[in-house]
Amino acid sequence: MSYDVVVCGAGVGGLASARALGALGLTVLVLDRQKAPAEVAKGELLQPESVRILDDWGALPALRTGGAVPVDRLAIRDPGGRVLLGLDYRALPGAYREILCTGYSNVLHALAGTLGKTVEVRRGVLVEKAVRDPTGRVTGVRVIDGGRPEEICARLVVAADGLSSRLRRSAGLPGVRRDYDHRLLAFDLPGVRVADEVSAYRAEHGLRLVYPLPGDRCRLYVQIRPEELRGLGADALDAWCDRTLAGVPALEPLAEVLRAHLRGRQILAVYRLRAPRLSTPGLALVGEAAHAVHPMAAQGMNSSLGDAETLARLLESAGGGEPAAVDRALAGYHADRLRRLDHTATVSHNAARMLTSTAGPARLLGGRMMRHTAANPRLLRLTTGNLAGVDPHRLTPVDRLYQLGLLRDRRAYVGPEQPTTNGGRTA
Numbered sequence: 001m002s003y004d005v006v007v008c009g010a011g012v013g014g015l016a017s018a019r020a021l022g023a024l025g026l027t028v029l030v031l032d033r034q035k036a037p038a039e040v041a042k043g044e045l046l047q048p049e050s051v052r053i054l055d056d057w058g059a060l061p062a063l064r065t066g067g068a069v070p071v072d073r074l075a076i077r078d079p080g081g082r083v084l085l086g087l088d089y090r091a092l093p094g095a096y097r098e099i100l101c102t103g104y105s106n107v108l109h110a111l112a113g114t115l116g117k118t119v120e121v122r123r124g125v126l127v128e129k130a131v132r133d134p135t136g137r138v139t140g141v142r143v144i145d146g147g148r149p150e151e152i153c154a155r156l157v158v159a160a161d162g163l164s165s166r167l168r169r170s171a172g173l174p175g176v177r178r179d180y181d182h183r184l185l186a187f188d189l190p191g192v193r194v195a196d197e198v199s200a201y202r203a204e205h206g207l208r209l210v211y212p213l214p215g216d217r218c219r220l221y222v223q224i225r226p227e228e229l230r231g232l233g234a235d236a237l238d239a240w241c242d243r244t245l246a247g248v249p250a251l252e253p254l255a256e257v258l259r260a261h262l263r264g265r266q267i268l269a270v271y272r273l274r275a276p277r278l279s280t281p282g283l284a285l286v287g288e289a290a291h292a293v294h295p296m297a298a299q300g301m302n303s304s305l306g307d308a309e310t311l312a313r314l315l316e317s318a319g320g321g322e323p324a325a326v327d328r329a330l331a332g333y334h335a336d337r338l339r340r341l342d343h344t345a346t347v348s349h350n351a352a353r354m355l356t357s358t359a360g361p362a363r364l365l366g367g368r369m370m371r372h373t374a375a376n377p378r379l380l381r382l383t384t385g386n387l388a389g390v391d392p393h394r395l396t397p398v399d400r401l402y403q404l405g406l407l408r409d410r411r412a413y414v415g416p417e418q419p420t421t422n423g424g425r426t427a
């Protein structure tokens, strides 16, 4: 069996690749080991750059029909709800100035609806490994379908099989994973209407994040230590919940529903990963197979969709699906994406440290950076553009000194008076 492209994994990275490559008229086979997508708390905030790509691909109407909630503001607040730093997405350049809050399965559904006639999706198929020719070029994959092994040939293999990518390993591409020192507890709370905002509360014991979801639901993430809930019985869990709520008075409107849904929590490990090489002849890494960042900056889908868009653009300009042209495009893909992914990794890691550090010096430093960023409209605009992905710019070493308050940024205060906070909406 032979295709132009075989895509392994039907998450955002895989479906986006199938959409973008199918639109070039290539025959694409998408394989996923799961019979249906799992309902997990991940990939719910679509930054404006993701919205731009999904709009280009015709996926926005399905997202809107699925109830995606538009939000134009991200605020870091103290436990009482006072704004420490507010990012106003309405100030972004261009047409895309909102985050869309939705479920990961809605994003997958919207993408699946845009796949062309040349794309076939097969579920319940485990991809075991990459197959290579005598030169070492990847020429297909070996799969297990219904207990039977099978080999599928393709001129291009896209490894979009997530964080623990078997394909990445079997193609000899390393991935360096580092775990953060905390976990996230995720709660899906029904029947509550929170402010149209992504609210990050910087509490003594770490981050508490709240945002709306379709159908009058909201997501609450609570940062915990790895062993914090281990072995807790029902009463101890209730006491833990009371202490958590007492630490963030602004969450009081969620107290009742949180107590009622304590047992529906998911505990998630938090990590970052980088593959130093994003391609090898015949194979491209896309999405979390290539890169993962701390989820709190909501950058993973921007990067996965951007991977797919870039890969298709380069393949088209390399002039076709012949192996030599594919390999030229793959070399370009590595060079093009590496810089952008480095930038995203830095932005995400810095945001994560600012929000999740609980130990003395790191927390003090994070607080200081937040204060100086909040007081500097230019840095606020840069930060908003970097998170949104529509107008990314690296912060220079001098900008870092401004952030730390070690230099005064004269440019930031020139011109008409600028607001330093954005009102005081609370959840």
Ligand SMILES: Cc1cc2nc3c(=O)[nH]c(=O)nc-3n(C[C@H](O)[C@H](O)[C@H](O)COP(=O)(O)OP(=O)(O)OC[C@H]3O[C@@H](n4cnc5c(N)ncnc54)[C@H](O)[C@@H]3O)c2cc1C
Residues within 6 Å of the ligand: 008, 009, 010, 011, 012, 013, 014, 031, 032, 033, 034, 041, 042, 043, 044, 045, 046, 047, 125, 126, 127, 128, 160, 161, 162, 163, 165, 166, 184, 268, 286, 287, 288, 289, 295, 298, 299, 300, 301, 302, 304
């Ligand atoms: C808690 C959390 C919250 C997040 N929140 C956000 C957010 O708000 N915004 C954002 O942009 N990003 C967010 N992210 C990141 C985002 O979810 C990921 O970047 C995105 O899901 C990556 O998509 P992917 O397709 O690469 O991987 P996945 O979604 O993991 O998909 C991989 C697919 O490959 C399949 N697969 C794996 N191995 C095999 C195999 N051997 N054979 C066949 N199939 C296989 C799996 O079944 C799966 O369907 C979050 C992540 C986490 C963990």
